[in-house]
Amino acid sequence: DAGVIQSPRHEVTEMGQEVTLRCKPISGHDYLFWYRQTMMRGLELLIYFNNNVPIDDSGMPEDRFSAKMPNASFSTLKIQPSEPRDSAVYFCASSLLNYRGQTEAFFGQGTRLTVV
Amino acid sequence: AQSVTQLGSHVSVSEGALVLLRCNYSSSVPPYLFWYVQYPNQGLQLLLKYTSAATLVKGINGFEAEFKKSETSFHLTKPSAHMSDAAEYFCAVQSRTDKLIFGTGTRLQVFP
Numbered sequence: 001d002a003g004v005i006q007s008p009r010h011e012v013t014e015m016g017q018e019v020t021l022r023c024k025p026i027s028g029h030d031y032l033f034w035y036r037q038t039m040m041r042g043l044e045l046l047i048y049f050n051n052n053v054p055i056d057d058s059g060m061p062e063d064r065f066s067a068k069m070p071n072a073s074f075s076t077l078k079i080q081p082s083e084p085r086d087s088a089v090y091f092c093a094s095s096l097l098n099y100r101g102q103t104e105a106f107f108g109q110g111t112r113l114t115v116v
Numbered sequence: 117a118q119s120v121t122q123l124g125s126h127v128s129v130s131e132g133a134l135v136l137l138r139c140n141y142s143s144s145v146p147p148y149l150f151w152y153v154q155y156p157n158q159g160l161q162l163l164l165k166y167t168s169a170a171t172l173v174k175g176i177n178g179f180e181a182e183f184k185k186s187e188t189s190f191h192l193t194k195p196s197a198h199m200s201d202a203a204e205y206f207c208a209v210q211s212r213t214d215k216l217i218f219g220t221g222t223r224l225q226v227f228p
Binding site for chain 1: 150152158159160161162165206208215216217218219220221
């Protein structure tokens with residue numbers, strides 16, 4: 001497996017524009033997490049899904065942020081409209097709950113978002 | 117609710133010295149505990165994990181961590197630091213079916 005794949009790796013956009021970040025989890029994994037990393041706030045959990053269903057979105061900062069997982073192999077995180085304070089590195093991670101318990105989360109390389 | 121606290125946002129050691137990165141957790145149920153490492157401009161990689169088996173867990177690159185329930189700790193150690201160990205290290209906690217929560221990270225510097 002190629003691991004968790006995120007796209008794009010880098011995104012520069014103007015304030016007010018819509019931004020969509022994409023994630024392909026590891027095949028067979030049933031948990032998917034979206035994190036945001038900044039110098040000031042560290043690594044924050046935004047939302048996570050189990051079997052494509054959002055379980056906890058309490059970390060989503062505002063209504064401008066939305067996340068979907070239409071199927072087991074794809075998820076998006078959308079920011080509309082974007083603001084400069086959204087500039088961060090956004091990570092997607094996936095994991096599997098099996099008979100042995102929870103596996104570790106495998107992370108993508110991240111999307112570095114810059115809003116100017 | 118679960119949480120982790122990493123004591124010390126920066127740790128500096130000399131090459132060859134002992135590395136000790138501290139992590140304390142809070143969990144109302146038996147936790148799974150993890151240490152991840154992040155090199156500059158990269159994603160997070162798993163160093164090691166504790167899932168209620170042996171309390172002393174060995175990971176990659178010579179790192180190990182010991183789960184101490186009485187102290188609610190899961191400190192990361194390495195007997196002899198190498199220059200290539202310079203990175204940011206994150207402790208994380210998760211219950212069986214819950215979200216994965218990270219600490220604030222500890223940046224390790226290794227001096228020659």
